[in-house]
Structures are given as C-alpha cells and as structure tokens.
Amino acid sequence: MKRNHYDADHEAYRDTVREFLAREVEPHHERWEEQRLVDRSAWLAAGKSGIIGLAVPEEFGGSGVTDYRFRQVVAEEVARTATTSFGAGIALQDDIVIPYLLHLGTEEQKQRWLPGMAAGELIGAIAMTEPGAGSDLQGVKTTAVRDGDEWVINGQKTFISNGIQADVVIVVCRTDPEAGSKGFSLIVVEDGTSGFGRGRKLHKVGLAAQDTAELVFEDVRVPAGNLLGGEGRGFLHLMENLPLERIAMSVSGITAARAAYEWTKQYVFERKAFGKQIGDLQNTRFVLAEMLTEIEVTESHVDRCVLALGAGELTAVDASKAKWWATELQKRVVDRCVQLHGGYGYMMEYPIARSYTDTRIQTIYGGTTEVMKEIIGRDIAAEFR
Incomplete structure (x- = not known):
C-alpha cells in the first residue's frame, strides 16, 4: 500500500538524509559501536547538513521546520541503514531536549543554547531516571535548593542517554x-560546572555507540536563570512534552520493523534450502504476509498520529497507544526476521542481528509498555468516574 502523507519536499529531504548517512555515518558506525561512542565530528556534520535542529527557528541557527x-524521514533512513545508535542520539536532541528549550526557554536561554544545538556543537541530554526511580518520577531524590541567586543541586542520575558527551x-x-x-x-546544568561529574559509561545490550551514563551532582551551583519553565511546574512540563516523545518512539519502532522486514524479504528470496528459495516455502510466505500486514496497518496509524501531532491534536493517551503497539510490534517482527x-x-555482520540487540530497549525506555497501558486504562476508567 502506497503511503501518501509525504510530499515532494519530504522526498527531496530524504535524498539529503540518505546522502549524509552514506557519507558521514555508515562508513564509521561499526567503529563507533566498538568504541561505544559516536564521534563529535558526526554531530557537527549533521548540523551542517540540516539533519539536526530542524525545529529550531532560523533566528537561532536552525531550519525552522x-x-x-521531516523527522520521520530521518528515522526511516536511519533504520534502513541500521545506524540506530547514531539515530537514537540525534532523536534525543531533536525530539526531547530542543523542544523543552523551545517551549519553556527564555529568550536568553534560547540564544545561549539553541544555536549550538542546531549546529551540532552542543549535545543535549535530559536527566530524569535515578538508581531508585525509573518510571515513577515521584521517587526522584535529586534536590535543588535556592541559595540567593543560585540553585544548589545534589543527587545522582542513571541511564542518561547522551550522558557522556552532553554539554547541556x-x-x-x-x-x-x-x-x-x-x-x-x-x-x-552545563558541562564544566563545578561538582557535576560523570560516572560509568554504561555497557548496554544494544545501541552500543549511543553513549549512556551515570551522572553525579555534588553541591553543583548554577545561576537562578538556569531554571527552565516555572518553579514547581517540572512534572507538568514533562507531561506536556509526552505526545511528541512517545510518537517519536512509535516512529522509531515502526521504521525499524519495516527495515527488518525489507532486509528479510530480500534475504529469503536469495537463500536456498531444500532445492528452492526459502521465500517459496509456504511457512515463509505466511510469516512475510503476517509481518507486512501488521507493518502496513501500524504505519497507517502512526502516520495519522504524526499528522495529528502537527495539527496540535495528538493527546498523551493516543501517543501512548501508538508507542506501546509500535514498539511491541517491532520486537515481534525483528524476532521473526532473525528466525528466517x-x-x-x-551474526553481527548482518543488520538484522544488530537490529535484534538494539530493539529490546524500545518497550522499556520512554515509558514501558505496562506504563503505557496503565495510562490508557486510567483514561478508559475516567469515563465512569
């Protein structure tokens, strides 16, 4: 089924993204996976090519898109090339960190941080999870105490994506x-602030090059002007950005499922067993048929959610539905593709093996499947309250 929610501008941008990945990412990605870190030069190249900072207004050095x-196009091309670690890092920048600064930042804050982020000179992260507080943010223990014109921060964070290289x-x-x-x-908190330190670069099952870290804050003093949004409104601000964050995860999930299917379809009609192509065996055809149907149905729903996001109509509940479904589908599809x-x-030289290790986290971070279902379930129950 042909998807029709893209126009000529999106397809022209796809050519730009494809060329960028072939030139700046694909030749280096295996080395990045081994060193468990994406070179900062790739971030700078992404900035020059307009691959990051899309939504940053032109006055702050971005594209203003x-x-x-357009972000969906980037996700599709990243999935196609199995360069997921690189894609995860820039997705965090574009789908989480930059939106917080855009929606909550003062003019001074925007001018201070957004140009560098759009150029790839500054790498951003958001530190929520703690050793004793994951999905339950009410368990956060990191404190910030006002002392004159400063905030004094103490605490620890863990599982922080982009944590090793983050400047902001x-x-x-x-x-x-x-x-x-x-x-x-x-x-x-900015890099270099006294008392702000990095713990271990965490060794994960997948997404090896996407650096993930422990962060430590020991009497970290930052100016009062580093408060983002309203004091005491942090939880509300986190909730406000959930539709974008979770639709981003949905897009990541379905694009990875589609890529795995396409690699596998190609493979089974090249590989022979029992005197014929594997793709001509009935079981293989049934599995391909099931996967393609589920992928196309999910693509249609995710595309509709993306359009709703653009229209300002996507709710956190609807985004939660898309997030759990698309990422659980990704797990099922990738697992069946490995089997075929x-x-x-x-073997790790095959993209499907790399996709298998990268996939498992998808139903955990950004809100677990169980949390997504609880959000949806509460909304259903609210009809009877």
Whole structure:
C-alpha cells in the first residue's frame, strides 16, 4: 500500500538524509559501536547538513521546520541503514531536549543554547531516571535548593542517554520536598560546572555507540536563570512534552520493523534450502504476509498520529497507544526476521542481528509498555468516574 502523507519536499529531504548517512555515518558506525561512542565530528556534520535542529527557528541557527514528517524521514533512513545508535542520539536532541528549550526557554536561554544545538556543537541530554526511580518520577531524590541567586543541586542520575558527551543537561530536581507532584522543577546544568561529574559509561545490550551514563551532582551551583519553565511546574512540563516523545518512539519502532522486514524479504528470496528459495516455502510466505500486514496497518496509524501531532491534536493517551503497539510490534517482527535468517541472523555482520540487540530497549525506555497501558486504562476508567 502506497503511503501518501509525504510530499515532494519530504522526498527531496530524504535524498539529503540518505546522502549524509552514506557519507558521514555508515562508513564509521561499526567503529563507533566498538568504541561505544559516536564521534563529535558526526554531530557537527549533521548540523551542517540540516539533519539536526530542524525545529529550531532560523533566528537561532536552525531550519525552522516544525513538520514532524521531516523527522520521520530521518528515522526511516536511519533504520534502513541500521545506524540506530547514531539515530537514537540525534532523536534525543531533536525530539526531547530542543523542544523543552523551545517551549519553556527564555529568550536568553534560547540564544545561549539553541544555536549550538542546531549546529551540532552542543549535545543535549535530559536527566530524569535515578538508581531508585525509573518510571515513577515521584521517587526522584535529586534536590535543588535556592541559595540567593543560585540553585544548589545534589543527587545522582542513571541511564542518561547522551550522558557522556552532553554539554547541556536538563535535570529533573525536587525543589520543594513537601509539595508532591508540584515540588519538581527543571534546571539546566552545563558541562564544566563545578561538582557535576560523570560516572560509568554504561555497557548496554544494544545501541552500543549511543553513549549512556551515570551522572553525579555534588553541591553543583548554577545561576537562578538556569531554571527552565516555572518553579514547581517540572512534572507538568514533562507531561506536556509526552505526545511528541512517545510518537517519536512509535516512529522509531515502526521504521525499524519495516527495515527488518525489507532486509528479510530480500534475504529469503536469495537463500536456498531444500532445492528452492526459502521465500517459496509456504511457512515463509505466511510469516512475510503476517509481518507486512501488521507493518502496513501500524504505519497507517502512526502516520495519522504524526499528522495529528502537527495539527496540535495528538493527546498523551493516543501517543501512548501508538508507542506501546509500535514498539511491541517491532520486537515481534525483528524476532521473526532473525528466525528466517537462520544462523546468519545471529551474526553481527548482518543488520538484522544488530537490529535484534538494539530493539529490546524500545518497550522499556520512554515509558514501558505496562506504563503505557496503565495510562490508557486510567483514561478508559475516567469515563465512569
């Protein structure tokens, strides 16, 4: 089924992204996976090519493009080339960090950080998860105490994507221990600030080159002007950005599923067993038929959500539906594709093997499948309250 939600501008941009990945990413990605870090030069190249900072207004050095379909094109091309670690890093920059600065930042904050982010000179991260607080943000213990014209931050964060190289970190802090959900604030900490340190570069099952770190804050003093958004409104600000964050995860999931299917379809009609192409065996055809149908149905739904996001109509509940479904589908599809590759599906030189290790985190970060279902379930129950 032909998708029709792209126009000529999106397809022209696809050519730009494809050429950029072939030149700046694909030749180096295996080395990045081995060193567990993407070279900063790739970020700079992405900035020059207009691959990151799309939504940053032109006055701050970006493209000023808010149509999420362009980000969707980037995700599709990253999935096609199996350069997921690189794609995950820039997705965090474009889909999470930059939107917070755009929607909550003062003019001074935007001028300070957005040009560098659009150029790939500054790498951003958001520090929410703690050793004892994952999906339950109410368990956050990192504190920020006002002292004159400064905030003093103490605490630890873990599983922080882009954490090793981040120049700008949005930290979720408890600024009023007695105020419950109204006691959280977002405060920006910059690299080089005294007391701000990095712990281990965490060794993950997949997404090896996408650096993930432990962060430590020991009496970190930042200017009062580094408060992002309203004091005590941090939890609300996090909720406001959820539709974008979760539709981004949905796009990541379905694009990875489509890429795995395409690699596998090609493989089974080249590989022979029992005197014929594997693709001509009935079981293989049934599996291909099932996967293609599920992928196309999900693509249609995710595309509709992307259009709703652009129209300002996508709710956090609808984004949660798309997130859990698309990422769970990704797991099923990639697993079946490994099976159809046989022993070669377990060899890391094949993109399907790399996709297998990269896929498992998808139903965990950005909100677990169980949390997504709870959000949807509460919304259903609210109809009867």
